[in-house]
Amino acid sequence: MSIFDRFRKQSSAPMARERLQVLLAHERASVESDLVAILREEILAVIAKHVELxxxxxxxxxxxxxxxSVLEIDVELPLNAARMAA
Known part of the structure; x- marks a missing residue:
């Protein structure tokens, strides 16, 4: 493969497939971040019912x-709140 191979005209199907893969990867990432934000707010609401946080x-x-997919939740509870819940 030479450096001039990059300047040759490629067929449109592989180029379209590559662009679609990039687009889908970007869309999945944005949906995931929206889901994480929604879950975070819902988790905060549930914890707030029991502990001031x-x-x-x-x-x-x-x-x-x-x-x-692995959902990781890290909650830092104050010591006095942990004693009240226990």
Whole structure:
């Protein structure tokens, strides 16, 4: 493969397929971030029913693998709130 191969005209099907893959990957990422934001707000609402909590102390992330997605929720509870719940 030479450097001039990049300047040759490619057939439109592979180029269209590549563009579609990029578009779908971008769309999936935006849907995932929206879902994480919605889940974070709902988790905050549920926790707030039981414990007074700073919203900055809740982190929700989603990791995507080939076969599964993993939702990770990290909640930092104050010690006095943990004693009241126990």
């Amino acid at each position: 700073d919203a900055d102390k809740v982190k929700v992330t989603m990791d995507r693998d080939e076969h599964v």
